[in-house]
Amino acid sequence: MTYTHDIVIVGGGGAGLRAAIAVVEANPQLSVAIISKVYPMRSHTVSAEGGAAAVIRAEDSLDEHAYDTISGGDWLCDQDAVEAFVDEAPKEMLRLENWGCPWSREPDGRVAVRPFGGMKRIRTWFAADKTGFHLLHTLFQTSLKYEEIARYDEWFVTKLLVEDGRVRGVVAIELSSGRIETITAKAVILCTGGCGRVFPFTTNANIKTGDGMALAYRAGAPLKDMEFVQYHPTGLPFTGILITEAARAEGGWLLNKDGYRYLQDYDLGTPQPGPVLRSMELGPRDRLSQAFVKEMEKGRTIDTPYGQVVHLDLRHLGAKLINTKLPMVRELCLDYEKIDPVKDLVPVRPVVHYMMGGVSTDIHGATPLDGLYAAGEVACVSINGANRLGSNSLPELLVFGARAGRAAAEFAAAQPDDGGDWSGILTQAEDERRRLERDLRGREGGGERVSTIRTEMQAAMEQGAGIYRSADSMAKCADALQELRERLPGVSIDDHTTTFNTELIAALELGLMLDVAESIVHSARLREESRGAHQRTDFPERDDVRYLAHSLIHRSADGSPRVEYPPVTITRWPPGVRVYGR
């Protein structure tokens, strides 16, 4: 059977929900649907803790937010995109407020803001330390008001349907029944989130397997700046659960094994008792994660069964502040580490957290492929450049989710209703169905497990494409990935049933993740410089002559990758030195 909508949004996280509402508001005549592999309120936006940045105070300015973002991104951000972003972020955040988001407040009733890493002004809105949770539930609940928004909850998209250079729909599996359907559309918006799961140690949920990136890549849309993977400096060992940057923004210290605030040794400023903006613990994430590795090399970190750690010290903040501003940090430490940050040091280490790269879009969320749009973490506009600032991602998904929704609505409304000849699309869909039914669900067992290949891929990525990289480490990683790709067709799927077959889904996700992993490593090998989160021991300097440019990776007809380097858009802030703590 075939379903038809004007616009199909893949993903029901913050970006997808915002896009859906924008479509209805732009043109209520359009039929719009959200397809999501989990119920929308389970999407990973739910786990964002610290906050969302938008200029609201008189002493702040859009230019300062833009400058912090651009210097934080090591000048790889497109400055026209950043200008649009900082301008629209406050409006979007106010809409969220009007829709009922329970932002933390000042005594006089205004929305409260807190400091955040790499930001020179206090501009991060927060809902205690469950910002993403409240933002997602507010958006989801508000979306229920719009009866126009159809939903396919717990449906997994396996393929984008493309003909004559235009996206015409998707193929998806309904998890509960296993039925495979074609869903056609005049425009598709990808809002599928990030890909942290290609690494072994990550803050990202199980669902963050980079599906949308791989789907777009396979369909012929290029990916941008895939080598830029953000490590967050403070994850709990073993689980990878995030301890939000807000913990440092409220005054937390990072200590090495001697109890020393080691960041002072890495050109990040001199320690003060209270938090200082753009300094020390409030430096940008790339620099803090890199300092950890250096500290480890000096033998000044702490050895634990789950690897080397440093300590996050919140004890001096006191129970009252921790309970009101960081309740989730305390809850997570108590539940998962059996320690209480009010009186204990919290062990932390850098953890894969966010993907700066993604499906390449313009500032309206449009990809180069007609009818295909992308927004949120899956997309790369790029406002994040080589290193995203904490609390810029939530406003990004609002601003560009809304933009993509409006742009897709305009595009869809301009397309004729019958859309011409569908036979080619339906043949493609039939091929995909056959692949899913015969090659995967019908596959005989006896081979390797999905988890074996997945674990090896993750290990290869950590060893070869982690915080510090070199030509040598990445070559090994690329070879390992190639070998895994050859083993992939032999992977066994023991579950041949149709109802909620999660083994089949895991196998599909693994295939998609391998594409993403390869694009990360391939782009990283070709960028012979160090910039932001991409640090090469063999090319330690930034090289603006060769690489003040985006890596745009395309898939050639034979499946091999091809990379181009379009220039970064510079409007008002010429490349400079990143200065923190001075």
Next chain:
Amino acid sequence: MARSITMQVARYRPDREAEPTMQSYDVPLRKDWAILDGLNHIKDELDGTLSYRWSCRMGICGSCGMTVNGEPKLTCATFLTDYAPGPVRVEPLRNFPVVRDLVVDIGDFMAKLSVVQPWIIRKDEETPDGEYLQTPAELEDYKQFSMCINCMLCYSACPIYGLNEHFLGPAAIALAQRYNLDSRDQGSADRMDALSASTGVWDCTYVGECSTACPKNVDPAGAIQRYKLTAATETLKSFLMPRGGR
């Protein structure tokens, strides 16, 4: 401490089996392993055919609710060592139709969500230029009820929902109250029909099992009790002032 623990896991594949069975697996007993880590070990190493839902593994997405040794729990925030030496029994959440293994059908709750109109309702047409002011005290009024992660543990624990699936249930009512009590909202009258209907708050006999089961201290039972008071007063008012003098 023993090195392993036996997990007895409910299996049910409707395409294969007429009814659920229990299957035992031995998994490593590690200090920091949650029940969910045990299930992931089974799926990755022992038996790829086991199905269950999970995502965030940090107690916030609400996916991983199951019945552990008879009680509704978030399996990513419940630890194996608390059940040592075992065996520990893992079954799907009660009071819901089982789709497969540990996966239940929550479609009923998803439909009920819209019934309580969980969004800000304003009687003024214009959206404001800036924010609606809201003091910390006003935020405190509804904050607890805004913490619900829709994990369904309360429905699983609720004896009334077990008997009458039409009952709106704890989380939906708590969510209605979350908006009713929000100083920015003017929609409590619109929500009244659903809440005061025969399937609304009056179904609840205040057993309080929902609040005991809730992993996020939402206190849905408290929300229900509080609404009963409001509803009683409103009913009284409508007798006294039939033409809606407010």
